[in-house]
Amino acid sequence: RYQFVLSQATLPAVTKDGSFHPEIVANIGGVEDAKSAIDFGAEGVGLFRTEFLYLQRNNVPTLAEQVRAYQDVLKVMGNRPVVVRTLDIGGDKEFPYLGTQKEPNPFLGWRGIRTIRERPDILEQQFIALLTAVAQTSTSGTGSDLRIMLPMVSSLAEVARAREIFEEAQTCVRAQGLPLPDKIQFGIMVEVPAAALLADRFAPLVDFFSIGTNDLTQYTLAVDRTNERVSVLASPYHPAVLHLIDKTIRAAHTAGKWVGLCGELAGDPLAVPLLLGLHLDEFSMAPSFIPIIKDIIRQWSLPAAEAVAQQCLQFSLAADVIEYLKQQQPH
Numbered sequence: 001r002y003q004f005v006l007s008q009a010t011l012p013a014v015t016k017d018g019s020f021h022p023e024i025v026a027n028i029g030g031v032e033d034a035k036s037a038i039d040f041g042a043e044g045v046g047l048f049r050t051e052f053l054y055l056q057r058n059n060v061p062t063l064a065e066q067v068r069a070y071q072d073v074l075k076v077m078g079n080r081p082v083v084v085r086t087l088d089i090g091g092d093k094e095f096p097y098l099g100t101q102k103e104p105n106p107f108l109g110w111r112g113i114r115t116i117r118e119r120p121d122i123l124e125q126q127f128i129a130l131l132t133a134v135a136q137t138s139t140s141g142t143g144s145d146l147r148i149m150l151p152m153v154s155s156l157a158e159v160a161r162a163r164e165i166f167e168e169a170q171t172c173v174r175a176q177g178l179p180l181p182d183k184i185q186f187g188i189m190v191e192v193p194a195a196a197l198l199a200d201r202f203a204p205l206v207d208f209f210s211i212g213t214n215d216l217t218q219y220t221l222a223v224d225r226t227n228e229r230v231s232v233l234a235s236p237y238h239p240a241v242l243h244l245i246d247k248t249i250r251a252a253h254t255a256g257k258w259v260g261l262c263g264e265l266a267g268d269p270l271a272v273p274l275l276l277g278l279h280l281d282e283f284s285m286a287p288s289f290i291p292i293i294k295d296i297i298r299q300w301s302l303p304a305a306e307a308v309a310q311q312c313l314q315f316s317l318a319a320d321v322i323e324y325l326k327q328q329q330p331h
């Protein structure tokens with residue numbers, strides 16, 4: 001059976017009734033993962049975590065180093081979409097040379113896009129590197145589909161400021177005579193409850209959302225994702241989290257924007273009918289999960305998945321949602 005599933009991996013995942021075709025894409029941390037994403041049938045990259053470039057060193061990577069790292073990934077992915085998340089420092093990832101400090105509550109501290117106030121230069125350099133990489137890759141003919149995504153957004157002001165910096169970076173790269181694509185999609189992660197609750201206000205400012213259920217669960221349920229003593233409480237199936245996911249998708253679709261999900265939930269076979277039924281447009285996961293998730297999607301019809309999703313939203317306990325999902329047979 002698994003041989004069969006693998007043999008179908010590069011085919012699209014269309015629901016059984018033919019009415020819905022979500023994109024199945026990969027979470028990657030560098031070029032090796034990008035290659036494995038292609039092997040496992042990824043239709044693109046839904047989350048490129050750029051932290052790897054900054055790890056295990058004591059200085060900011062040079063522009064040339066950054067450009068090369070992004071180009072390597074863009075080349076492997078050809079014209080498939082590549083969603084690059086700007087640096088998500090802080091939380092459990094410390095980078096002293098960038099100014100992170102010991103904080104009493106690092107997950108509530110100086111993390112992700114919040115660094116933009118003190119260190120806009122880090123983001124600007126990253127934008128310039130990404131734009132230079134896409135300009136040079138496009139010159140060589142592949143027509144890359146680079147998309148930018150901001151982590152840990154909680155305020156509309158952060159999006160406005162980041163966009164300003166992005167415009168400046170574009171001006172700077174164009175001034176060097178480098179050709180930029182007409183359109184580079186600009187989106188945010190929805191991983192702080194504030195962003196989900198105000199999704200209707202964020203939607204007009206962006207091209208897409210990607211729901212980060214790892215952090216969205218942590219922040220909605222007030223459970224430190226690294227603390228094993230309370231990890232039993234940290235379920236993305238908690239109805240409070242499910243309602244935020246539902247709200248986010250609805251708000252985006254009302255504004256004509258697409259929504260992905262790049263937390264671990266997207267690669268969980270149990271969640272497939274639930275996420276299909278909520279009309280999630282893009283599932284992003286570790287490459288090796290792609291064949292099995294595509295296979296399960298093909299076994300469901302959209303109306304059946306919608307009924308499952310609506311039932312899930314009625315429960316009050318994560319355990320009840322999980323128990324119910326375990327009993328569902330694809331149809």
Ligand code: PEP
Nearest residue numbers: 191212213214215262263
């Ligand atoms: C998430 O929070 O769900 C996510 C995908 O980001 P990370 O796991 O890198 O924080």
Ligand code: MG
Nearest residue numbers: 191212214215
């Ligand atoms: Mg996150």
